[in-house]
Amino acid sequence: MLRGAREMVKLYTPGHNIITDSLIMHGVLRILGVLGYHSGVVQRVGERFIIDIEGLDQHSVRDLGSKFRNTDVYHSLQLTLNLYINKGYMPRDQKVSKIFESNPNEPANRSWATNLSESLLNLDLSNYLSSDHITSVNEGRRKGVRTLYISLSSIYGKYQELDYNTIDKPYSVCDTCFGLASLGLIYGALATVLRRENSKYSLFMTIIPEDRIEIRDLLIIQRLLEGYMTMGRFSASAPSDIPLLALPLYSLSVGETLAAIESEADVLTWKVAKVGNFIRSLDTALIRLNKLMDFITEVKMLIPEWPRIVSQCFETEDGFTILSELTEVIVFSREISHIYSTVRSIISYIEDMKDTTCKNLLKRMHRVSEKLVETITKVVAI
Template identity: 40%
Template sequence: MKNMEVYTPGHGLITDSLILQGICRYLAWHSVYDARIIRIGDRFKINFQHDLRLTDTEYTEYFENLRLACQTYLERQQINSSQIIEKIYTANINLPIFKRWLNQLLDSLNKISLMDFSENHKIVKKEGRNAKGKNLITLYLPLSSVYGKYVITNYRSSQTNYSVCDQCFLFANLGLIYGTTVLRSNKGDKSSVVFTTFLPQTETQLLDLLLLQRLTEFAHHEFLNSDVPLLACPLYFLSFGETMISVENIQALIWRIEKNGNFQRSLDVSLIRLDKILEFISAVKLQIPSWPKIVNKIIQDKSGDGQIILSDIAEALVFGTRDTYKIIRRLVSYVMNGEEKDEIAKVLDKVTLTLERTTKEQ
């Protein structure tokens, strides 16, 4: 066994978090589960022991599935041909670049090298703004958020791409597909997409992030609606599947991008604690088995009231700044005409106490 370590390259917290998720998936595909992930500012170091070939000359079946998904879409132009394609399509707000995105992803599979992620990777590959490295790829807005295509210098906005190498592009895409939730709302010419991924606050084990990937893998939803508040998204997605209360020292990174007509922009970015949200979900699902069904109904409320309720619950859990009893009353009032009314009413006090307890233990 060899002691190995790789680093995310330093393209900002969002892109590095996506690359981290991609590296986690890559290690799992190669049966590496015992690894330590250490956060270093906006970067991450991954330590593990394994006789792993850091350069793949033979594709695993997972990379072949990715290759096949891209090729199938490029030949048939069918969005529903693969969950991989559906998720990237949902995340993308710039439709004209979609085929180029998939072609670049396909090309990046020609050589897969984890060894490229050394401590000085970004310098060696000459990546970044006005990058001078060879064969670099523009880092699209869903994979970076804060970078995008424009930069402001001397009070002027100019078009300047932020470019990365094919391996950064590949692993960021893997992180998007397997380690990120995507929630998109469309209304007329306006589209808004909220992304949520997970990262260690200081350090964690690989298995914790892989456990969360069981919820984020292919997780994407799209509907006609107004903007969904950022804090509502992790509460929504974490309400489904297995309860992850055992996961510790993990934060949720949430960001939004928007397209209004021909104008695209990055809006909100938030980094929040996750423990209280997981604790609440664990308790409420124990009391209300139909909680995922209720949350799914609330998130699709066209008036926007339902999403605000979820956001208020999350805010109370994360920051302790909301009247928890009023929030629960609003929730019950919202579903008064639904079949879940009696079930929620029976456990209202218990859920309220759970919220109050978690907000007091800040």
């Protein structure tokens, strides 16, 4: 090594799928952050990630799991999990309770807690020094150590269809993959849970690099993704479903302002549901984060009440549909007719609003409708 050069090591996420690998990447970063390793770069390669970490070599990577198990974060997490496993106490920490509240298969929650507690004891990040981890530990559609829950993978359920027959063939992973994916869901993904009388929809979003992002930037972003939101159980006006494209715009509008990042990033969002007795994966989408944030920044300058408008006035069936249309315009559409159609939907929504407080708030959007069109057009043109 050249004099003055810092040690660096590469870790490769396994390549299960973009959702699981994104969560594993965030799980790795949380451990690195807890242990004080903030320098390096995360690069996206297809559905996988390469994590270049400064200040580590291959030998020290083998010690990361044991060092993490000596931290307060680890001991607090294990205490919380054990109280839930043994006493049934739902964690007060929203970061941890999120994985159970959002799980469509609620009877499996204690099994998830047990699997997570056990897998954390066996974390070994040196598994990711090689890019062929899946092959080397025989992961995939076979009986194995841990079965991936649907929230951690979306496209992988317990069953597989072969030759027109459905067979019990779980997608299994090792302790390290299961533990890190669960940590990624806890610390690196925002969950929104919509409960109705006979259904439960769980929507998730995380942020990943479009190409490359500094580890430090992603650790900052994680702070905005740790919690979860729930709606619908006690509200007659709550929607029966939430369009997947509405979630990022809604969450980023009502949440804390996202710190500016120089690198291009994407929002990865997915939805799973339990309707009656059936659990299934629904949509998955990848959306340009920077375009959304540019739009939100512009609108907040024009309408300072924007977060309040979104949180108080758009939590309805039509409101979420409008947010979904707005996202489509901002990220995907380049047709002016589509832009004006969306603005007309907003105006119509305002006129039909019966709630006096919301109607007064939404009137502010009448005064800036032309500016709103200008803002959307500017963002779409980028």
